[in-house]
Amino acid sequence: MSVEASKPKAGLEDVVAASSSICYLDGQRGVLAYYGYDIHELVRASFEEVCYLLWHGRLPNRAELGDLQSQLAAARPVSEAMLRLMKQLPSSDGMDMLRTLTSALGQYDPEAGDNSQPANYRKAVRLTAQMASLVATYGRLQAGGGPIQPDPALGHAANFLYMLKGERPNALATRAFDVALVLHADHELNASTFAARVAAATLTDLYSAIVGAVGTLKGPLHGGANADVMRLLIEIGPDAPPDRVDEAIRGKLARKVKIPGFGHRVYRTEDPRATHLRKMSKELGERAGNTRWFEMSQRIEQLVTGEKKLYPNVDFYSASTYYTLGIPIDLFTPIFAVSRVSGWTAHCLEQYANNRLIRPRTDYIGPSYPQTFLPLDQR
Ligand SMILES: CC(C)(COP(=O)(O)OP(=O)(O)OC[C@H]1O[C@@H](n2cnc3c(N)ncnc32)[C@H](O)[C@@H]1OP(=O)(O)O)[C@@H](O)C(=O)NCCC(=O)NCCS
Numbered sequence: 450m451s452v453e454a455s456k457p458k459a460g461l462e463d464v465v466a467a468s469s470s471i472c473y474l475d476g477q478r479g480v481l482a483y484y485g486y487d488i489h490e491l492v493r494a495s496f497e498e499v500c501y502l503l504w505h506g507r508l509p510n511r512a513e514l515g516d517l518q519s520q521l522a523a524a525r526p527v528s529e530a531m532l533r534l535m536k537q538l539p540s541s542d543g544m545d546m547l548r549t550l551t552s553a554l555g556q557y558d559p560e561a562g563d564n565s566q567p568a569n570y571r572k573a574v575r576l577t578a579q580m581a582s583l584v585a586t587y588g589r590l591q592a593g594g595g596p597i598q599p600d601p602a603l604g605h606a607a608n609f610l611y612m613l614k615g616e617r618p619n620a621l622a623t624r625a626f627d628v629a630l631v632l633h634a635d636h637e638l639n640a641s642t643f644a645a646r647v648a649a650a651t652l653t654d655l656y657s658a659i660v661g662a663v664g665t666l667k668g669p670l671h672g673g674a675n676a677d678v679m680r681l682l683i684e685i686g687p688d689a690p691p692d693r694v695d696e697a698i699r700g701k702l703a704r705k706v707k708i709p710g711f712g713h714r715v716y717r718t719e720d721p722r723a724t725h726l727r728k729m730s731k732e733l734g735e736r737a738g739n740t741r742w743f744e745m746s747q748r749i750e751q752l753v754t755g756e757k758k759l760y761p762n763v764d765f766y767s768a769s770t771y772y773t774l775g776i777p778i779d780l781f782t783p784i785f786a787v788s789r790v791s792g793w794t795a796h797c798l799e800q801y802a803n804n805r806l807i808r809p810r811t812d813y814i815g816p817s818y819p820q821t822f823l824p825l826d827q828r
Pocket residue numbers: 460669670671672674706707708709710711712713714715757759762763764
């Protein structure tokens with residue numbers, strides 16, 4: 450087919466751009482599955498079990514899970530060099546920090562340039578452990594505290610909350626955060642995963658591919674939406690009566706302002722991840738004795754779904770879930786990365802294993818060819 454005859458679909462909607470065994474997505478029925486396991490089942494597993502699944506294509510037995518937990522625990526401490534770098538950064542944006550320090554991790558990893566499968570697997574484990582520690586430590590420093598050493602006895606979710614807050618989280622908080630990590634771990638060829646695969650397909654190193662993914666996730670049309678949801682809730686105000694919530698949302702819809710946390714490129718029904726996060730937001734609010742954020746979120750959902758037939762996506766209820774867990778808004782999108790790094794690295798491993806350079810074409814719509822070149826003094 451000639452390039453002239455092929456018109457792209459805006460945003461590559463519904464274009465199949467890769468073959469992959471990792472994630473099954475059915476947007477009509479609202480199905481999300483990793484290696485065939487429905488997300489509604491996987492919320493019963495830990496994030497570490499899901500990492501193993503994404504990297505190996507099957508669930509671990511107890512011994513295999515134990516090995517992975519030990520590898521993650523060994524890779525969690527933040528080095529002095531990374532800590533120094535974190536403290537020197539001029540920006541106080543969590544995603545900018547994460548993008549820069551993910552890149553720096555590569556510089557300090559002696560295996561960074563080894564693109565063999567075993568080395569890339571080890572780097573996937575280290576990246577997953579380190580990103581969580583970096584984000585938690587960053588949150589701790591931003592709040593004026595000192596860094597907390599990881600506790601090898603804690604799982605990934607509990608350890609993150611511990612390193613962020615300096616106290617061991619209760620069972621409900623740990624479970625809620627673990628579920629959030631499981632739900633965010635992979636999502637087929639979303640923008641950041643596509644960016645990572647395109648980078649990996651050049652046979653660049655894994656760190657470079659993940660840096661690209663972090664930068665892509667930052668955008669408000671992608672992972673950045675969870676922080677925007679919370680800013681919207683706060684802008685309306687925790688004590689706003691229902692009619693003020695309605696007025697604020699209707700006003701935005703009338704002005705064609707997008708409501709963060711709603712709509713999806715693939716789902717035409719409820720995002721299955723939102724089902725669990727809605728429940729988490731409610732449970733955590735009840736435990737904290739403050740369901741106002743949850744109630745306001747529900748009200749907004751009723752309005753937006755009722756008026757625009759748009760459903761909440763993963764970002765909508767994760768906002769009130771994280772906020773109720775006492776996590777600062779600046780960490781919401783970095784937390785998305787803390788989970789999604791498992792999927793990004795799984796996709797990169799898959800890409801490296803059966804690689805061909807990803808190099809599509811454009812539909813050229815510029816000036817006709819050939820244009821007459823005029824030397825500088827005649828223009
Ligand atoms: C996710 C998203 C980027 C998908 O984009 P997309 O597939 O390109 O869909 P479009 O932006 O073309 O939206 C299609 C229509 O729905 C409307 N729409 C989509 N999401 C909307 C939202 N969150 N609020 C209000 N209207 C929305 C668009 O304005 C557009 O309306 P129009 O046809 O009258 O112009 C989009 O829904 C969005 O921007 N959502 C808010 C950000 C967000 O939550 N991102 C996280 C995604 S997991």
